[in-house]
Amino acid sequence: xxxxxxxxxxxxxxxxxxxxxxxxxxxxxxxxxxxxxxxxxxxxxxxxxxxxxxxxxxxxxxxxxxxxxxxxxxxxxxxxxxxxxxxxxxxxxxxxxxxxxxxxxxxxxxx
Amino acid sequence: xxxxxxxxxxxxxxxxxxxxxxxxxxxxxxxxxxxxxxxxxxxxxxxxxxxxxxxxxxxxxxxxxxxxxxxxxxxxxxxxxxxxxxxxxxxxxxxxxxxxxxxxxxxx
Numbered sequence: 001x002x003x004x005x006x007x008x009x010x011x012x013x014x015x016x017x018x019x020x021x022x023x024x025x026x027x028x029x030x031x032x033x034x035x036x037x038x039x040x041x042x043x044x045x046x047x048x049x050x051x052x053x054x055x056x057x058x059x060x061x062x063x064x065x066x067x068x069x070x071x072x073x074x075x076x077x078x079x080x081x082x083x084x085x086x087x088x089x090x091x092x093x094x095x096x097x098x099x100x101x102x103x104x105x106x107x108x109x110x111x
Numbered sequence: 112x113x114x115x116x117x118x119x120x121x122x123x124x125x126x127x128x129x130x131x132x133x134x135x136x137x138x139x140x141x142x143x144x145x146x147x148x149x150x151x152x153x154x155x156x157x158x159x160x161x162x163x164x165x166x167x168x169x170x171x172x173x174x175x176x177x178x179x180x181x182x183x184x185x186x187x188x189x190x191x192x193x194x195x196x197x198x199x200x201x202x203x204x205x206x207x208x209x210x211x212x213x214x215x216x217x218x219x
Contacts, residue, residue, distance in 0.1 A: 035209075040120065040211060040212075041211055042210055042212055045208075098145075100207065103154065
């Protein structure tokens with residue numbers, strides 16, 4: 001099992017550009033999550049999903065969108081990139097609410 | 112609102128010394144608490160959860176509801192314990208709230 005995979009690993013965007021961060025898990029987990037990690041700030045939940053077709057906002061959803069058309073995939077969309085979205089993004093999945101499995105992260109810089 | 116506080120950004124100890132990473136929480140319901148760890152160049156992973164009452168890699172953590180704390184302890188630190196440690200609280204709607212993390216360095 002590859003677990004949770006994320007692409008790309010690194011990306012530099014210009015202000016106003018858009019992009020999609022990909023997240024895939026092969027563990028057949030129902031729950032999936034997107035977090036951002038800013039230096040010294042811990043992880044903050046952006047969006048989460050409890051199953052295919054169901055998504056909900058987390059703590060910091062503004063500027064992002066998600067979809068969950070399949071159990072495996074949970075892409076995160078940035079429509080108009082802003083410098084405040086410079087961060088490391090982590091995707092995670094879980095079968096139950098008790099243990100989340102994390103991807104390796106995507107480092108995004110918006111200039 | 113739920114909140115997790117890790118008061119120490121950095122903690123440095125010598126090999127063989129005891130280590131305690133502090134975690135305090137604020138939550139109106141019955142909390143479920145976790146410690147996650149991120150070793151250098153590895154992904155974040157679960158270390159232990161309070162409901163399991165287990166010891167992982169020599170680490171233990173006891174939930175103290177009176178003091179609203181969930182401190183992580185190890186009697187004899189090893190160099191391989193050097194990592195970033197996050198305390199996390201599972202609240203409503205399956206959401207995990209993370210503390211800001213403590214970077215533990217174990218010196219030889």
